[in-house]
Amino acid sequence: MAYVNFKDKHYHHPDEAMIHSTTVDLMYVKRDFPILYKPVHNQPLVYLDNAATTQKPQSVIKALYSYYTSKNANIHRGVHSLSEQSTLAYESAREKVRQFINARDAKEIVFVKGATEAINLVAQTFGKLAVKKGDEIIVSELEHHSNIVPWQILCEQNEAILRVIPMSDSGELQIEQLDAMLNERTKLLAVSHVSNAIGTINPIKRIIQKANQVGVPVLIDGAQATAHLGVDVQALDCDFYVFSGHKMYAPTGIGVLYAKKKILETMPPYQGGGDMITRVSFKSKTVYNQIPHKFEAGTPNIGGAIGLGAAIDYLSKFEMNQISAHENQLLEYATNALQQIPELQIIGTAEHKAGIISFVLDDIHPHDIGTILDQSGIAVRAGHHCAMPLMERLGINATTRVSFGLYNTFTDIDRLLSGLQNVLRIFKPN
Amino acid sequence: MNELSELYEEIILDHNKNPRYFNNIPEGSNRTAEGDNPLCGDHYTIHLTVENGIVEGVGFEGSGCAISKASASLMLESVLGKTEMEATELFKGLHGMLTGDRSHESDSVEFGKLEVLNGVCKYPMRIKCATLAWHVLNAALKNTEQAVTTE
Numbered sequence: 001m002a003y004v005n006f007k008d009k010h011y012h013h014p015d016e017a018m019i020h021s022t023t024v025d026l027m028y029v030k031r032d033f034p035i036l037y038k039p040v041h042n043q044p045l046v047y048l049d050n051a052a053t054t055q056k057p058q059s060v061i062k063a064l065y066s067y068y069t070s071k072n073a074n075i076h077r078g079v080h081s082l083s084e085q086s087t088l089a090y091e092s093a094r095e096k097v098r099q100f101i102n103a104r105d106a107k108e109i110v111f112v113k114g115a116t117e118a119i120n121l122v123a124q125t126f127g128k129l130a131v132k133k134g135d136e137i138i139v140s141e142l143e144h145h146s147n148i149v150p151w152q153i154l155c156e157q158n159e160a161i162l163r164v165i166p167m168s169d170s171g172e173l174q175i176e177q178l179d180a181m182l183n184e185r186t187k188l189l190a191v192s193h194v195s196n197a198i199g200t201i202n203p204i205k206r207i208i209q210k211a212n213q214v215g216v217p218v219l220i221d222g223a224q225a226t227a228h229l230g231v232d233v234q235a236l237d238c239d240f241y242v243f244s245g246h247k248m249y250a251p252t253g254i255g256v257l258y259a260k261k262k263i264l265e266t267m268p269p270y271q272g273g274g275d276m277i278t279r280v281s282f283k284s285k286t287v288y289n290q291i292p293h294k295f296e297a298g299t300p301n302i303g304g305a306i307g308l309g310a311a312i313d314y315l316s317k318f319e320m321n322q323i324s325a326h327e328n329q330l331l332e333y334a335t336n337a338l339q340q341i342p343e344l345q346i347i348g349t350a351e352h353k354a355g356i357i358s359f360v361l362d363d364i365h366p367h368d369i370g371t372i373l374d375q376s377g378i379a380v381r382a383g384h385h386c387a388m389p390l391m392e393r394l395g396i397n398a399t400t401r402v403s404f405g406l407y408n409t410f411t412d413i414d415r416l417l418s419g420l421q422n423v424l425r426i427f428k429p430n
Numbered sequence: 431m432n433e434l435s436e437l438y439e440e441i442i443l444d445h446n447k448n449p450r451y452f453n454n455i456p457e458g459s460n461r462t463a464e465g466d467n468p469l470c471g472d473h474y475t476i477h478l479t480v481e482n483g484i485v486e487g488v489g490f491e492g493s494g495c496a497i498s499k500a501s502a503s504l505m506l507e508s509v510l511g512k513t514e515m516e517a518t519e520l521f522k523g524l525h526g527m528l529t530g531d532r533s534h535e536s537d538s539v540e541f542g543k544l545e546v547l548n549g550v551c552k553y554p555m556r557i558k559c560a561t562l563a564w565h566v567l568n569a570a571l572k573n574t575e576q577a578v579t580t581e
Contacts, residue, residue: 365495367470368438371556375434384471397471397493426438427496 029407032057032314036407043377046412051196051224051356051403052381053246056311060250063310067303074299076275090302093309094292100312101241102232103258110264110292111305114255115223116146118242119190121257121295122219123150125267126240130217131187133159138181138189138216141167141393144196145386147221151190165191167393171198171348178210186216193225197385197401198348199331199356201229208238217263223247227405228327228354230320233258245304249405250311254304257295264291273297323406327355330404334413341420343428347399355404358385361420364427366400372426373419380416436549437556438496445500449490450507452499456487463569464492467562472498476506476566485509485517495559497550502563504544514571520544521568528557 030036033055036045047055067089073082075090091106098106112118131137137151141164155162163181166174173191182189189211194201204220211218219240222231227248233241240263245254259267269276269288276297278287288294315323334357338344343362361369366382373380381401384391391397402416456479464475472494479487488506493499505524509517523539525531527548550560 367472367495367556367559368497371437371553372434382470388471391471426434427443 030409032059033407034058034061040377040379041375046376046378046415048402048404048408048412048416049379049381050227050405050408051247051385051401053252054227054249054405055407056251056307057249057314059314060307060310064251064303064307067306072303075302076293086302089306089309090300093305096309096312097256097258100231100315101226101256101258102234104234105261107291108258108261108264110257110259110295111300112242112255112257112295113253113301114244114246115221115242116150116244116255118240118255118257119146119219119221120150121270122240122242122259123154125270125295126217126259126263127151127154127188128158129266129268131155131158131160134185135160135187136163136183136185137161138163138165138178138186138191140165140173140191140202142171142173142195142197142200142202142387142390143190143192144221144223145388146223147190147192147219148389160187161185164389167390169394170350171195171200172350173200173202173207175203175207175210178207182211182214182216184214186211186214188217188219190219190221192221192223193231194222194228194354194356195348195387195390196224196356197387197390197399198350198358199353199403200348200350201225201352201354203352204238205236208236212237224354224356227315227323229324239263245308245311248308248311249314250308251304254301254308256308261291264295267295269297270295271297274299318406326406327404327408330408330410330413331355331357333410334402334404334416337413337417338420341417341424343424344420347394347396355408356401357403358399358401360396360399361423362428364423366398368427369400369420369423372423373416376415376419376422378416378419433552437553439546439549441504441543441546442496442500442549445503446496449499449503451489451510452503453491454489455491456489458487459489461570461573463566463573465562465566465569467494467498467558469558470495472559472562474498474502474563474566476502476563476570478567478570480514480571483514485512485514490563494562495556497556497559498562501547501560502566504547505563505567508542508544509567518568518571521564521571524564525561527551528561 035055038045071085071089073086075087094106094109097109139151151162193204208218217239220238222241222243226243239260241258243256246252276289276294278289280286345360347358370380370382383398455477458479459477461478461480466473474490474492477489478485488510490502519539547560550556
């Protein structure tokens with residue numbers, strides 16, 4: 001079987017240095033992720049597409065296996081033992097999420113499919129009620145489509161206006177313009193914590209403060225943040241914070257909407273069905289369940305929630321700032337190395353960035369780069385990264401994007417660099 | 431590397447670097463169609479001048495990867511001078527070759543240089559890159575037919 005033998009430690013010095021520089025051995029984290037040992041085109045996999053989705057540690061896979069082999073039953077209904085165990089496991093995952101983002105109350109944690117569903121939920125419940133004709137919603141120029149389109153739909157439904165915080169050439173939000181944009185018609189501000197396309201860490205604390213000063217609720221799209229930065233929703237004081245499990249080492253199909261209790265309680269239901277009601281009648285008014293169940297119609301992704309809980313347990317083995325520091329080192333090393341390639345231009349050079357680098361390489365199309373790198377077992381993302389307005393703003397069609405997770409190493413970056421030399425050999429032979 | 435050189439053959443790289451009939455609108459252009467691949471953002475517009483059922487002039491505009499651009503360039507080179515029917519047959523034959531649907535296989539279709547596009551078959555994610563321009567061509571050829579029927 002072809003795989004990297006980590007015991008041999010035949011690695012470049014930065015990785016060796018890292019072994020000694022961190023208390024918990026992040027170098028060996030790779031071992032917790034079985035898929036990273038799967039050869040791709042007969043080469044050890046270098047997975048640099050973590051902003052799209054992360055790989056799953058053995059403990060998360062085990063949690064799913066264990067749930068389906070020993071606990072599976074529907075929740076909040078049965079009186080039998082399995083249903084009780086399943087309910088306990090599901091609700092304990094909710095409590096883990098609460099702790100992870102430091103919410104006040106587990107009732108403020110709504111399980112959804114992912115960040116996209118969470119934003120749609122807020123748009124179609126809170127938004128539909130709060131936003132009237134002529135009102136305004138603010139987003140930013142660097143948003144993922146999932147934090148644009150739900151608001152465009154709402155604006156069309158309610159005849160409201162979508163306003164956009166502009167971005168500088170380096171990929172930083174021009175938040176000094178926010179003061180002039182916020183007014184009595186602004187009903188919500190929705191902005192991402194970290195840009196998925198270019199890695200900018202937005203100054204969300206300042207943005208939230210500005211909005212709160214004039215009483216405007218704020219939704220933070222944390223899809224690219226929760227696996228990489230510590231998140232404390234009480235310290236941030238945002239009204240909504242949304243994220244996806246699969247981008248933080250948990251399974252796909254599970255995500256979280258955090259909303260302040262006082263807001264969640266005023267929101268109408270999103271979908272109707274089982275579990276979101278206390279009483280249904282044709283003769284009298286149907287009574288909805290308490291929060292958060294009111295927003296979880298139908299049998300939820302129980303296994304997924306338990307998997308998310310296991311991913312949080314896994315992340316809790318480390319300090320979040322340790323993970324950030326590790327990914328920062330990778331970012332710095334990769335940025336410096338990529339800048340040595342004269343034909344390469346990094347897109348997005350904000351001062352504060354997470355472990356995401358977008359770049360263009362001469363006139364070589366990112367899809368060709370992606371295919372050639374893949375032949376060397378290197379997985380990257382090529383395209384517009386579901387952020388077409390951002391691409392439009394920068395005047396480019398597509399970029400190649402590498403994004404780091406806690407298991408990436410300096411060796412991975414060295415492999416990327418030699419892969420890019422291969423691309424140049426094919427496309428620019430002279 | 432070996433497999434890659436089957437995909438990025440010299441002729442593909444050449445047509446990517448120096449696409450034929452690129453940014454060209456042929457004189458008397460009377461058929462235009464555009465198409466895109468929403469998954470990757472590749473976008474092409476194809477212009478044809480069709481006189482008496484013969485493709486007399488060709489040109490294309492747009493942007494995309496090496497495979498899509500080379501495919502468009504090779505395609506226009508090979509349909510120039512052909513009858514509409516021949517061009518349509520070439521589209522069907524090539525589409526069949528790339529997607530594995532051999533229902534339109536015909537001995538009369540000669541691929542010539544276009545055989546080079548066959549290298550994409552080993553890269554399922556890239557087949558749509560190679561077929562994009564061909565779908566646009568097909569739309570351009572059909573467009574006028576539709577216009578004719580509505581009139």
